[in-house]
Amino acid sequence: TFDTLDDLASDQRVLVRLDLNSPIEGGEPQDNRRFERHAKTVRELAEAGHRVVLLAHQGRPGRDDFVSLSGHAEILASHVGRDVEFVADTYGGEAIDAIDALDAGEILLLENTRMCDDELPEEEPETKAETEFVQSLAPHFDAYVNDAYSAAHRSHASLVGFPLVLPSYAGRVMETEYEANTAIAGKEFDGRVTMVVGGTKATDVIDVMNNLGTKVDDFLLGGIAGELFLRAAGHPVGFDLDPEADLYDSQWEQNHEVVEEMLDERGDQITLATDLAYEDDADERAEIDVEAIEEKDVSFLDVGTDTAEGYADVVRESEAVFVKGALGVFEDERFSVGTVTVLEAIAETDCFSVVGGGDTSRAIEMYGMDEADFGHVSIAGGAYIRALTGQPLAGVEALKRE
Ligand code: 3PG
Numbered sequence: 001t002f003d004t005l006d007d008l009a010s011d012q013r014v015l016v017r018l019d020l021n022s023p024i025e026g027g028e029p030q031d032n033r034r035f036e037r038h039a040k041t042v043r044e045l046a047e048a049g050h051r052v053v054l055l056a057h058q059g060r061p062g063r064d065d066f067v068s069l070s071g072h073a074e075i076l077a078s079h080v081g082r083d084v085e086f087v088a089d090t091y092g093g094e095a096i097d098a099i100d101a102l103d104a105g106e107i108l109l110l111e112n113t114r115m116c117d118d119e120l121p122e123e124e125p126e127t128k129a130e131t132e133f134v135q136s137l138a139p140h141f142d143a144y145v146n147d148a149y150s151a152a153h154r155s156h157a158s159l160v161g162f163p164l165v166l167p168s169y170a171g172r173v174m175e176t177e178y179e180a181n182t183a184i185a186g187k188e189f190d191g192r193v194t195m196v197v198g199g200t201k202a203t204d205v206i207d208v209m210n211n212l213g214t215k216v217d218d219f220l221l222g223g224i225a226g227e228l229f230l231r232a233a234g235h236p237v238g239f240d241l242d243p244e245a246d247l248y249d250s251q252w253e254q255n256h257e258v259v260e261e262m263l264d265e266r267g268d269q270i271t272l273a274t275d276l277a278y279e280d281d282a283d284e285r286a287e288i289d290v291e292a293i294e295e296k297d298v299s300f301l302d303v304g305t306d307t308a309e310g311y312a313d314v315v316r317e318s319e320a321v322f323v324k325g326a327l328g329v330f331e332d333e334r335f336s337v338g339t340v341t342v343l344e345a346i347a348e349t350d351c352f353s354v355v356g357g358g359d360t361s362r363a364i365e366m367y368g369m370d371e372a373d374f375g376h377v378s379i380a381g382g383a384y385i386r387a388l389t390g391q392p393l394a395g396v397e398a399l400k401r402e
Pocket residue numbers: 019021059060150151154380381382383
């Protein structure tokens with residue numbers, strides 16, 4: 001489908017797009033899996049003696065997380081085990097001077113791509129290839145490597161412009177993410193295929209369920225979508241603790257018809273929680289059977305223990321398990337039971353597994369599980385959802401069309 005680093009000639013000047021978009025606290029990027037993963041691609045290129053120049057973005061203009069990449073260079077260097085020079089310029093004179101001064105095996109990170117006007121508007125690759133951004137940088141390189149699978153759903157200059165003007169390759173992260181995240185749509189499994197769907201965006205869950213309807217035997221539901229399905233099944237759940245946030249009612253308005261229809265037509269594929277957990281007056285975790293819920297006046301924060309164990313049993317009988325979104329508010333240990341029980345069951349079995357979707361994968365290190373016990377832990381959020389819903393990713397398509 002696309003060329004990889006195995007196809008790269010030696011002694012190249014390589015421009016590499018990474019996705020180092022990270023949580024920012026106090027203006028500083030926080031270390032996370034993305035650094036560790038991309039460090040492998042960067043190290044491989046530097047050790048092979050290429051001159052390695054890195055492009056990445058951070059945050060969105062106007063938001064607090066829209067900061068310089070200087071802190072990212074330090075974190076990346078600690079993972080690569082080599083110096084990563086940083087220049088506070090993306091394609092101006094300073095950047096070009098620093099690029100041209102590089103020696104074999106050296107690594108340079110350029111400034112946040114989203115600080116350049118050319119980067120952001122979503123446009124066709126042909127348009128992006130003609131931007132000053134792409135035209136200024138391209139002549140200084142022999143090859144372009146896209147390793148930023150998790151940003152590849154954006155048709156931005158640094159992601160889709162370069163493949164039209166430089167020989168292009170998929171980086172190691174791009175390769176592994178692509179393979180794992182398209183497996184559910186493309187691969188045939190003999191045994192049971194299970195998908196755990198949760199999180200806060202019901203429309204994502206519904207789209208994934210619609211797209212993968214014929215590929216998945218069991219959908220195990222939790223999170224906001226789980227409560228919308230329970231409401232459609234006649235249970236008074238989905239209470240907005242903060243009416244301003246309006247998590248349930250607006251999502252119910254938007255989606256209840258399709259949710260009701262799905263329950264009607266494909267109910268046997270859909271497993272809903274039989275008990276739920278909430279915070280009681282003493283601030284403790286309390287649980288209630290779904291059948292016993294009489295009024296919509298409690299905010300549920302996790303699936304109950306029986307549900308979690310039932311879901312774990314299904315996982316143990318599955319040949320493949322895909323996770324999209326958490327089953328509860330796992331950041332609070334009291335409400336981590338559903339998410340952690342299911343993840344531990346996946347880790348214990350040798351099924352084919354992919355875990356992704358927003359922050360779900362963060363639960364793995366938070367609760368001391370070993371990433372090596374999972375088939376693939378995706379570092380993609382939006383791109384993972386797009387892949388599961390069968391949409392092509394602009395950055396991947398751009399690599400393929402060479
Ligand atoms: C991500 O963090 O999921 C990607 O880097 C994409 O970021 P974006 O949603 O701001 O485009």
